Structure formats: structure tokens, C-alpha cells
Amino acid sequence: MRTEALALNDVTIDLRQQRILESIHLDVEPGSFTCLLGPSGCGKTTLLRAIAGFTPLSRGDIRLGSKSIAHLPPEKRQTAMVFQSYALWPHMSVGDNLGYPLKLRGISRAERQQRVAKILARLELSGFENRAVTQLSGGQRQRVALGRALIIDPPLLLLDEPLSNLDAAIRRNLRGELRRLQKSLGITTIMVTHDQEEALQMADQIVLMRAGEIVQVASPQHLYHHPADIAAARFLGVDNTVSCEEHDPPSARGATKFGFRTQDAVINMPLNAAALTRKGRVTDCLYTGNGYQVSLSTDGEELCATTASPIALGTFATLQVPESALISFGPDDRHMPPLDRHEDIA
Numbered sequence: 001m002r003t004e005a006l007a008l009n010d011v012t013i014d015l016r017q018q019r020i021l022e023s024i025h026l027d028v029e030p031g032s033f034t035c036l037l038g039p040s041g042c043g044k045t046t047l048l049r050a051i052a053g054f055t056p057l058s059r060g061d062i063r064l065g066s067k068s069i070a071h072l073p074p075e076k077r078q079t080a081m082v083f084q085s086y087a088l089w090p091h092m093s094v095g096d097n098l099g100y101p102l103k104l105r106g107i108s109r110a111e112r113q114q115r116v117a118k119i120l121a122r123l124e125l126s127g128f129e130n131r132a133v134t135q136l137s138g139g140q141r142q143r144v145a146l147g148r149a150l151i152i153d154p155p156l157l158l159l160d161e162p163l164s165n166l167d168a169a170i171r172r173n174l175r176g177e178l179r180r181l182q183k184s185l186g187i188t189t190i191m192v193t194h195d196q197e198e199a200l201q202m203a204d205q206i207v208l209m210r211a212g213e214i215v216q217v218a219s220p221q222h223l224y225h226h227p228a229d230i231a232a233a234r235f236l237g238v239d240n241t242v243s244c245e246e247h248d249p250p251s252a253r254g255a256t257k258f259g260f261r262t263q264d265a266v267i268n269m270p271l272n273a274a275a276l277t278r279k280g281r282v283t284d285c286l287y288t289g290n291g292y293q294v295s296l297s298t299d300g301e302e303l304c305a306t307t308a309s310p311i312a313l314g315t316f317a318t319l320q321v322p323e324s325a326l327i328s329f330g331p332d333d334r335h336m337p338p339l340d341r342h343e344d345i346a
């Protein structure tokens, strides 16, 4: 399997006189797994289509390996794209679906059969060759769609929300499978998703997008702990924000707000002195399966935390968040890195 680096430089797209993507710069390492993450309508599919050659650029360049592919038609780019609705041909068998891209390229029947058998084995679908695609489960169809993309041996694999049609259990399994397959093939892969958990689990690099622009490019670990701003943090599950107060744990110099995730906050369970503390009245208590999610109304702020046992509505309770789970933001809502432990906090 060949593998190539991808570089986007100033990629800008207007559709019907509307700016859809604004000056996208992105470097993708050969053999890496990149997720495009962002809310509906932010331009993820448009960017993927632009890379595949289905949407022309208004400005900018796309390089695969050492050469520009920006002005090549899709079939000359050698990229393979799996669309959100995976569009298998229902009148064809699994084997014919898989072999079709090879047939289009004039590859002999004997070689087609050989390559179809190889990809079926790779996807753990051996024995399914003559099955009608209408008689497959969602997860199996998804694997056939993936196989149809991989069979042409592309240097770049583009996946548009490939797992979103599947139910939760299959989806979780396929995440691991897809990731293992990608790593074993070493194929440079870009996958669109609007599911932060999926992106965190699968990606080497996450590209966070908003309204046609890139907000942040980072590893899952970095993005989780250091989202660029409050909106990015919300998208990554930071569902609480509080204004900083005098007695709060040390935050970044000049920070005005903290963000934290509900699952990191506890109720009536004293943490160490360094924790952020707020008191308030319980306004809601919902069972979550492994405990309760409690909403607290503090001075003008609605906050959420978790607890093992239910708490009566209307009672006063204390919410605490360990210092390590706090994310600091400045007056412009941008993330501020925490103070160095050795820095003077005066």
C-alpha cells in the first residue's frame, strides 16, 4: 500500500457566491489518521469533497506527496472516498460491488477475483462474496463500502461519517476495527465526524472546524485538555463554565472563567483544599445508570455534577471540581494555559 502526505494551503471555497471554506491550511502526515470534527454545516463534507476533487477550489492548493492535485479530476487523484450514505449497488453481490472499481479501470477478471478475495479476507468477510448486499447487516455493508474504497490501493482514504448510520454497539466495535485496519495498511486517512468521542478515540490528529474555518489542530489529548476557546470546549464536552472568584484555585494569569466537565465534578464529597467549590440549591437529579447527574443553581450560575446517590430537590449542596479538571479562559473566552506550578502566583 502506498502512503502519502497531504498538504492543504489556503484552500478557499465559494459556492453560489457564498464563502463556505476560508483559507484552510493543514498538514497531514503520511500514514496518519486525521479527524475533521465540527458542528453540522461547518464545512467538513465540503473540505473532504474538495480533497477528492468533487468540489473545485476558488483559491489555494492541495498537494499529495510532492505533487499538486488541485486541478486534477477526481479519478486522476487516486484518492478513495466513502460517502456518508455508503451507496452500495443493491442489485450487485458483495463481490461485484468490491470488484466494480477495478472493472472500471480495465483490470482483468482473474486479477479482480484475486484482489476481491484478498480484501474480503482483510475485512473478515470471506465467504460473503456471492451474498446480495441487501442481505448484510449495517456493519457488514459498511465494511463492503470501505473495501470498495480500499481495493484500488489508494494513497489517501477519505471517509465521510462512515459510522454514523450504525447503532451504538456496532459503531464502537467498528471504531477499533477501522483504526486497526488503517494502521496495518498504513494508509493516510481523513475521516469526518461530528462525534467528539469518535474523534478522540480514533484520531492521531483532530482538526476542529467552525463556520468554514479551522479553529484548532491538535492531538486528542491536547484538544481534550486545552480546547482553543469556550465554544471549542463545549464541543468537547466541557459543559460547565463558572466565573473565577478570589478563593478559587490558582488559574492562568488574567483568566476570568473556568470550564469543567460534569463527570469531573462531585457533590457533597470533600476533595482537597485546592478544589474549586460552589454551593447552591439542587434543581434537578437525573439517574444516569452509573449514578446521578445533579443540577445546582448557584449565584446566577447553573452547574452540573455527578453523585452516587440521589439528592432531594431544593436541598443545599456543595459542588467541587479538582484543580486538574479545570480549564481556564480569558475575558475574550480564549483558553489560557494554566500557571506553571513553579511560577509565582502573587
Ligand SMILES: Nc1ncnc2c1ncn2[C@@H]1O[C@H](COP(=O)(O)OP(=O)(O)OP(=O)(O)O)[C@@H](O)[C@H]1O
Binding pocket: 015, 016, 020, 038, 039, 040, 041, 042, 043, 044, 045, 046, 047, 194
Ligand atoms: N452545493 C452547495 N451550494 C451551496 N452551498 C452549499 C453547497 N453544499 C454545501 N453548502 C453549504 O456549505 C456549508 C457547509 O456544508 P457541509 O456539507 O460541508 O457541512 P458539514 O460540516 O459536512 O455538515 P454536516 O455535519 O451536517 O454533514 C453549509 O452551510 C451548506 O449549506
Ligand SMILES: [Mg+2]
Binding pocket: 044, 045, 046
Ligand atoms: Mg457533512
